[in-house]
Structure formats: C-alpha cells, structure tokens
C-alpha cells in the first residue's frame with residue numbers, strides 16, 4: 271500500500287514539533303527526574319485541538335484523520351516518550367471506545383469533554399492476574415437496582431489519577447469467560463473508586479501510571495458501554511487502534527534518538543575526522559535510517575487502513591511489533607554513537623533508551639502481537 275502525507279498532515283506535524291521543541295524539550299529532563307506529569311502542557315494540547323484529533327467536530331473533536339493523530343503522537347514522542355503516551359492513551363483508549371460503542375447520550379456526556387480536552391481519559395483493562403490473558407478479568411460488576419457495583423483492581427493504568435473518565439472492564443458473568451466481560455464508563459469521584467501509588471518506572475516517567483481500586487463502586491446502569499458481555503470485544507477492537515498510537519510513540523522516540531546521534535556523529539571528531547565519516551558509524555546510521563523508514567511505512571499504512579474503515583488489526587499489530595523492536599535497536603545504536611557521554615543522566619539519548627523499552631511491553635507484549643498476527647494469517651489456534 272502506498273500513501274503520501276497531505277499538506278494538512280505536514281502542517282500539523284510542524285505545529286506539534288514546534289510545540290514539543292519549545293514547550294516540552296526544555297523541561298523533559300526535569301519531568302523524567304521528578305516523575306512529573308506535564309499538566310500545563312496537556313492543557314495546551316486542548317487549545318491546539320490535539321485531544322480529539324480524529325473525532326468529529328460535532329463531538330468536540332478536530333475532525334482530522336487517524337494518520338494526523340499518529341503524527342501528533344510521533345512528534346511529541348520524538349521529544350518525550352512519556353508525553354506521547356499521555357495523548358495516545360487519552361485518544362485511543364479512553365475516548366475511542368465511547369466514540370465507537372457509546373450511545374448518543376454517552377457520547378454527549380463523556381466524549382465531548384474528552385475530545386475538547388476538558389477531561390482526560392484512561393482505560394482500565396489490565397489486572398494482577400489478567401495481563402496478556404486479558405480475558406482472565408477478575409474485577410466484577412453486579413447489577414443492583416439501577417447501578418452496577420464494581421469490585422476489583424486494575425494495574426499499570428496510564429493517566430491514572432490524572433484522568434477524569436475511565437473505560438473499565440469487569441465481569442458481569444464470570445462463568446462465561448470473555449463473553450461475560452462488560453465495559454463501563456466510570457467517573458473519578460464515584461464513591462469507593464481510589465488510586466494506588468504512582469509506579470516508579472524505568473522510563474516514560476512524565477506519564478502517570480498507577481493502580482485503580484474499586485471498592486463497591488456504584489456505577490449507574492446507563493454507564494454500561496455497549497451491551498452486557500460485549501466488553502471483551504470492545505477491549506480488543508480498542509486495542510487494535512491503540513497499537514497504532516504505541517507504534518507511533520516508538521517511532522517518535524527512535525526518530526528523536528537517531529536525529530541526536532546523527533548530529534553528534536557529524537560534529538564529534540576522532541582519528542582526525544567526524545565519526546560519521548568512519549564506516550563503523552556511517553553504517554550504523556544507515557541501518558537506523560532504514561529501520562525508521564520501514565517502521566514509518568507500517569505505522570502510517572495501518573493508520574490509513576483504519577481511516578478507510580478497512581480491516582487493520584493485523585497491520586496495527588505488525589506496526590506496533592516492528593516499530594517497538596526497532597526503537598530499542600535504534601536507541602541502543604544512538605547511545606553507542608554517543609559513547610560514554612550518552613550514558614549520563616540528562617542526555618536525551620539515555621532517556622530515549624529507557625522510554626523505548628515499554629513500547630515492546632504495553633498494549634500487548636510483542637509476543638502477543640505475534641499471536642494476533644499469526645491468528646490473522648492462519649486462524650485462531652486451539653488452546
């Protein structure tokens with residue numbers, strides 16, 4: 271599949287790049303060191319229309335396309351991987367299920383403020399005993415009168431206490447396995463809904479990640495998303511799209527590390543000439559640029575397929591798998607080019623190296639991406 275980016279997409283790239291360079295880059299080291307969420311910058315995302323990029327204007331979005339969204343995540347991640355995932359989790363995971371599966375009332379009440387950036391979204395799927403095996407959800411939701419009562423814990427949740435609106439998965443009928451899982455829209459402040467401590471993470475430290483704790487949380491019946499038992503499919507199809515966001519994040523992190531390494535290699539002299547002119551380094555740069563180009567093709571074409579309403583689950587898994595694997599390789603090579611100085615705290619390349627790692631783990635480990643890709647190729651295999 272061939273594609274070219276449009277003038278509008280490239281203008282958006284320029285706008286987000288300028289913002290990331292001027293507003294995020296100067297504080298990225300501090301955000302990382304202090305584990306600090308960039309609240310002021312996220313508020314500016316709203317003014318720029320980033321929080322609802324791919325959603326229709328009638329629901330408060332910018333009415334742009336999926337590729338524009340991927341470009342925005344890429345450009346933020348080029349400077350700070352943590353900031354990239356804040357947008358990705360908000361747009362793909364917190365907002366998308368409401369856009370795709372919500373009824374008109376739910377969209378008006380929840381999608382509009384999310385897309386306008388007045389509220390931040392999050393997605394509660396992962397649990398201590400339901401990581402890769404998302405169907406093992408143990409959180410329960412029991413219907414009592416006009417409310418579902420939720421009990422359980424969700425771990426590793428991006429945006430966590432910084433979010434306001436959560437799409438949470440819980441079993442309404444544990445005997446039915448994946449077919450007993452339902453999706454709910456939960457609001458911060460509902461009684462019994464609290465947060466665990468922030469995780470002290472290796473990377474993406476500007477993003478907030480914590481546990482969601484549900485202790486007899488009464489969620490109004492009208493906050494059921496889709497029908498009872500449809501939750502697992504809602505989660506899976508949401509993740510199909512979310513993986514484009516993570517692929518774009520990985521691409522951006524790697525692009526930033528590559529550009530830093532290229533600039534350094536051109537100016538750093540050893541043996542009487544810039545190291546970029548020494549074949550060992552020149553070949554590394556050539557490999558890095560080639561991998562980035564392949565990854566970009568996969569990410570953008572998955573985004574285009576989604577935009578065109580074509581099947582894209584396999585392509586988004588391929589994009590996420592490849593972009594995250596090469597992000598680790600590219601960041602490793604970039605750090606190698608910097609030598610000892612790249613190993614120091616405060617160096618962008620050191621932070622990129624740490625930020626890149628999570629992209630092979632979350633929104634489905636790369637082992638799970640292979641399960642997904644293989645099931646598209648050869649059909650689902652018996653358990």
Ligand code: CAA
Pocket residue numbers: 355359363393395396401402403404405426427428448502503504506507509510583632633634635638641642650
């Ligand atoms: N879209 C719609 N429906 C889907 C689907 C999809 N992409 N994938 C599966 N389904 C349906 C199947 O068709 C099946 O329905 P039927 O029984 O009616 O045919 C049903 O869902 C169950 O499917 P499976 O039997 O294939 O399910 P499984 O239990 O074998 O699990 C899995 C499949 C792919 C391994 C899945 O569990 C999975 O994706 N695991 C990874 C979870 C994950 O990615 N977690 C990320 C958490 S969010 C996160 O990380 C965000 C962050 O921090 C930023």
